[in-house]
Amino acid sequence: MSAIEGKTIWITGASSGIGEALARRLAEHNNFVIISSRGRESLLDVQKVAPTRIRVLPCDVSDDAGMDRAGRELAELTDHLDMVVACAGTCEYDDGLKLDSASYRRVFDANFFGAINTLRQALPLLSQSKAPVFAGVGSLSSVVGFPRAEAYGASKAALGYFLDALRADVSRTCLKVVHIRPGFIDTPLTERNDFDMPFLMTPEEAAACIEKGLLQGKSTIDFPRRLSWPLRFFGFFRWLWFRFSAPRMTRIQSLSARQ
Numbered sequence: 001m002s003a004i005e006g007k008t009i010w011i012t013g014a015s016s017g018i019g020e021a022l023a024r025r026l027a028e029h030n031n032f033v034i035i036s037s038r039g040r041e042s043l044l045d046v047q048k049v050a051p052t053r054i055r056v057l058p059c060d061v062s063d064d065a066g067m068d069r070a071g072r073e074l075a076e077l078t079d080h081l082d083m084v085v086a087c088a089g090t091c092e093y094d095d096g097l098k099l100d101s102a103s104y105r106r107v108f109d110a111n112f113f114g115a116i117n118t119l120r121q122a123l124p125l126l127s128q129s130k131a132p133v134f135a136g137v138g139s140l141s142s143v144v145g146f147p148r149a150e151a152y153g154a155s156k157a158a159l160g161y162f163l164d165a166l167r168a169d170v171s172r173t174c175l176k177v178v179h180i181r182p183g184f185i186d187t188p189l190t191e192r193n194d195f196d197m198p199f200l201m202t203p204e205e206a207a208a209c210i211e212k213g214l215l216q217g218k219s220t221i222d223f224p225r226r227l228s229w230p231l232r233f234f235g236f237f238r239w240l241w242f243r244f245s246a247p248r249m250t251r252i253q254s255l256s257a258r259q
């Protein structure tokens, strides 16, 4: 099979970037796709590409009570889910090591607790499928410690551990758990990045890599390889990363004059 076809799929974070590209691609391949994000209008725009195959379900994944309501609406849209892609996420950098806990909480609320809220609502419907898949979108940035990414990278590393623990917990069931770790993708999220983003990909290329990895039954989908391999190497030889790469990237010159 060269494409995912005929499945019922819920994608969060599908109003822009990677989630939108994946939703469009899967809808083109005759899947029934339920798309979520906070903004209804942008979801309705995405729905226009395939009005009969795409349904919108606006929700804030970080809002526990709101997600319970979304779960009830989800159950009205479908009696089962074959696949869920928890893609909703945000990024805030810690410039100058301010350690602003409110910023860290916002990032964790969307990237970590958002995925948990999504799974909580999806699980009863996933259990109605013969071969259900739950995929969480992490990031290659969690492989090693990146300067300024204390909040973002930690939230994605926490998500990675959550997915591993979940995989262990459901290892005697039919639920497949997938960890998707993209490199740099050209989306609204990375628009504000003021540093070099090696091997930058389009959201459409990212969506193609995700679909291919899912079709191949991978548990971890890392891309692009040109970035994931060097990062995994540094993840293994961590001292090299902290001795040579990190000092070139950090903007902090002294602890007393952080900027």
Ligand SMILES: NC(=O)c1ccc[n+]([C@@H]2O[C@H](COP(=O)([O-])OP(=O)(O)OC[C@H]3O[C@@H](n4cnc5c(N)ncnc54)[C@H](OP(=O)(O)O)[C@@H]3O)[C@@H](O)[C@H]2O)c1
Pocket (backbone or CB within 6 Å): 012, 013, 014, 015, 016, 017, 018, 019, 036, 037, 038, 039, 042, 059, 060, 061, 062, 087, 088, 089, 090, 091, 110, 111, 114, 137, 138, 139, 140, 181, 182, 183, 184, 185, 186, 187, 188, 189, 190
């Ligand atoms: N771009 C990259 O280089 C890159 C690399 C690695 C991983 N990722 C991950 O890929 C995922 C998608 O990112 P992207 O690059 O495609 O960014 P994006 O274009 O900014 O998309 C983020 C999506 O998440 C939604 N969202 C954000 N907070 C939400 C919340 N609390 N509840 C519901 N929806 C929410 C946004 O819609 P609303 O604002 O309307 O809610 C939007 O649809 C994120 O998890 C990101 O961390 C991105």
